[in-house]
Amino acid sequence: MKYWKLFIVLLISGTFLLTPARTAEGCGPELFFDGYSFIHSDIIQKDSLYSPYFYGFEDYYEHFQEVKQIQVNENLLEWQQMFCEQASITQIGQVVYDASAADIKLLRTAIQNEKYPLQGRLTRNSFAQHLKSNKCEYTVDYLLYAKDCEPHVTYYDDWDRPQKDTIEMQSLIERGLKEFRQSKSHYIKLRYAYQIIRLAHYKKNYAQTLRLHDFLLPKINQFDSILNYWIMGHRAGALRAQGKNVEASYLYSLIFAQCPSKRETAYRSFKITDQEQWDELLLMCQDDQERSTLYAIRASQNSARAAEEMEKIYALFPESPQLELLLVKEMKKLEKDLLGIDFNDKVKSNLRFYGYPRKKRGDYVISLHKLVQKVVEEAQVKNLELWKIADGYLEFLAGDYYAADLTFEKIDEEITTEALKEQLAVFRLALKMNRWENFDSEDETEIADIIEENPLYKKYKDFPDFMNDRLSFVYKNQGNPGKAFRVRHPFAALKPNPQTEIVEDLLKICREAEPTKFERALIKKDADVTIESDLMDMKGTRYMAMGKMEAALEVLKRIPRNDWELYKFNPFLERLGPCVHCPIPDSTELFTKVEIIQKIFELEYKAKSDYENSAIYHYQLGNAYYNMSYFGYAWDAIDYFRSGANWSFDKDRVFPYASSPFGNRENHDLSIALSYFEQSRAEAKNPELAARAAFMAARCELNSFFVSSQSRYNSYLNTIPVIPPEYRRYYQLLNENYHQTNFYQDIIEECKFFAAYANH
Amino acid sequence: MRILLFGLCLFLSCQQQDQKKVSPSFYHWQQELSLNAFEIDYLQSLSVKRVYLRFFDVDWQNEKAVPLSILSVQNSLPDSIEVVPVIFITNRTILNANDKEIGVLANRIVKKVNELSAAFEMKFPEVQIDCDWSPKSQEKYFRLLDILKEGFSGQGKNLSATIRLHQIKYYQKTGVPNVDRGVLMFYNTEAVDDPSVLNSILNLATAKTYLYQFDTYPLSLDIALPVFRWGVVFQGDRFVRLINGLDRSMLRDTSAFLKLGKNQFELRKSMYLEGYYLYKGDRIRTESISEEVLIEAAQLLAKELSSEDRHVIFYHLDSSLITNYSNEVLETVYRTFD
16 A cells, blocks of 8 residues: 555656746745755744845845835734724724725714714724724824825826925925824824925925924824834935935934834935945944944845855844844855755756856855854854754755764754754755765655655655756766656656667666566556557657668567557658648548558668659658658658757757757758659659659758758748759759659749749 | 039039038936036037937836836036937836737837926937847837837927847848837947956957948948946856946055956955945956047948938946047047048
8 A cells, every 4th residue: 555655656756846947935036046945934034024035135126015015014003003902904904094085084073973973984994983982083183184195105106107296295294283283192193293204205305304303203202113213214315315325324224123114125225335434334323233233234235245244243243133034045045056056957047047056155155154153152142043053054055964964963952943943854854865876776765755755845845856856866877867867857858859878778667577666657657558668669760760760660560559550640642832730631541650661661662673663662752751851741750849940950950949858859851852852853754753853852952951051041031042052953953854844834833932943 | 514514413422422410429328417517518519419318217117117217307408409318128128018018108108208308398309219129029119119109200209219239230030120210339249247258348359240231221320339437246257236437447456456357356355346335256347448449449330331311329428437538539439420
């Protein structure tokens, strides 16, 4: 029973491991980076507020909606706390964000008049009910005021941004100031102050913004609120506009440290341009914690060498929460640099498109590891367990697997946090896979156990790719190209360009007396059938394409007869027009590949023995070879995949094809067909047949030219190509020797190319 | 009588030659139009009659095409100088926009250009679209241009589009945009993010390999030439950023910069440089075009072009850049196309 399950699991693995898309955990912009990551965001990420550390601050603008939502959520949470959690976030959101000014006016009327019930969309809203029952008239006045301010401070689509109505904005500021004075709640006063200062800032009256800030804030009792930071942002903006860049950057650094919802915008607004400003900024800071934030901001640049900045942060303020976020961010970068670099076959494209692996990754992992070791030794950080795990993981990434194993072993008992325990187990599993060097049947059973039973293998989506790539690498090194191919690719990926050593290796497995379960999964087609017949077909078909018909027949005849019958063709029809996809008549006799070869042999025999008619037989042979080539309608008799885009030169006639690691081989070679047409033409006593053979030979030459290195022809141009003399010998011959035949007259009507050459 | 006719022919042919006009112009690529006295003098001393003013960029953000870096005008250009609004559109915008969005985008661009030009009190004879289109975006980009042309021609304005060198050599493949004029960008001949490149701004050897098919290219061409410089920062082989205006003379401090080659430097220590914090080990490649190379570029290109009215546009107008080129040199350059 266990083996049966194993069998199924392996089958499944054989399928899903071949899925091409691979993404790194939690990586936004690098969504298509083709590598692996085993760091789980749970080890630090409490919620989406920390996501810039995963996306990277500089790429975070892509997630504008997410940033906006964080602000909304934070704001609603504060409303909820201020109103003693009398209503749900959703209900508060309906009043604060969704309700119209008319809805709020109805609410105010209901508050002012006890007998007047709640009406409209807020009738059943618990927050509205709370405001009514507690007669929170000032709060509702504020909400109405905020609604009136909204059009002047809302982000508009820049295509249709209206002109600022500064007069209306000023009148709103004055109304706000009046209501600010009237309000008894300091919390509501704070909200008025925010609206008023924001209006002045958006009005671009920076002096007024600062004046209002200094006027209003001292009149409000101090308490902890996100609004303090929102207001601070507007003050910083006004200072920046007035040229007080260092002061502005200082405020942005405070916002970065304290206000997650504005962290990303604070990061963007923080701008220090020279050492003098930096030194001035450091002096402005009140303590080392504030100073450490400056280095954290600098470390958040995409181009930062964060280890250098982390050392400074650690020296100033070891408990900095930013320190562990930066550690994780840097480890994620190093994963891209180093994880599986020996066996990831996408390393080149990763370097080309994403700049990984970086050049000095070795030095960098060492410098970060040194810092981590120091931190672990001094034990001053908040989350020491994370640093201990990082110690082992950096050893792993640096390639010191032995040391990594020892470190993981040593700390196994010391890790108490669930998320970190899981993280440690994940790193250990990845390390185990990374250390695989060769396999025997027992190892293959262990692999199956991992796939079948290990929950981490299933949870972490990069494990299948990581494991398969490693398996493929090891199998290749130990001389199993078939297994190496199958663990990474579906069987169908072999067909566009079958590789002999892979076909032979897989055939060997198919013929083993007692293949292991793992091997059986690799060679299974469906039910109890293996891929043996398909492999033989591939081998025979390749021989056919090479013109080695005897060898092809030998191979194909060993396929069970029932399997022959699956695909049939007829390459023996005469097709004078260039139509690859034109259907053949239903009544046409069809042949299996074996029968095609037998018929070819029969025609060859007749051509030799029946001298009178040999020209006809050679013409038929020429047609068969032509029709089975890339240019003929029966191309699929000796190929599995053809792309119309490959009508061009390639030295090896192998073209890139995304679904096959070996590309797509096209059968461009027309030399055999041409030689048969030439034989036919030379032997033909009937000028009509000779003309036909000459014409088909001309087509062979023309197509050979199109796929030669000399050709610059682009079929999209829809023009008559200029063909060098060596590729139009038969057109010339046709023109000179056969212009009096009926065939010549017919073909000059039908074939525009030929007509063009004939006219010249 | 024969002498008279000959004389008349000579006169006419001379007259025809005189009618051909090559005018110097500049691109203005900053977000704020705030020309200082030096820049205005420079324009006037070169008899510049036209400035190509970048009005805004269009990029794809949050699943839609958005206008970015919209121009603000602090002081206007002299009355003698006409303006051509330029809109830079990222290729990813075209790639991402669907058919319907292309139509909407075109209409929005027409509207935005009209709104801004009205707000800036600028009249313009032509609008220019700058987009490095690719084979995948070609069809949609050309449709966008078709709609824009229709929109602007209704107002009596021409439409021009920037053309890259390879788009002339392979124009049968890349296609020719349906616009009134093209502007050949005779720079950025190499990949700026390639660490093995010596000067990505203009490599004449590379440029020469693209000088084909000018005689049959079906669009009248204005010419854009580089008068900018920058530093290209790498970490290892990884491109990090450009530092505009950076010159190798600014990297003379040997305690901070290790000279690796003629225009290659490595930072000996982490430090701020021109507004950016760079790290020890970062490499900088300074790139600029000397006056000699600029003249040679003009000569090389002029040979390929037929004689016709043409704007020679220098990229771009910034006092820190143009001080590196004397009036005489820029005059020699544009007169090469006479």
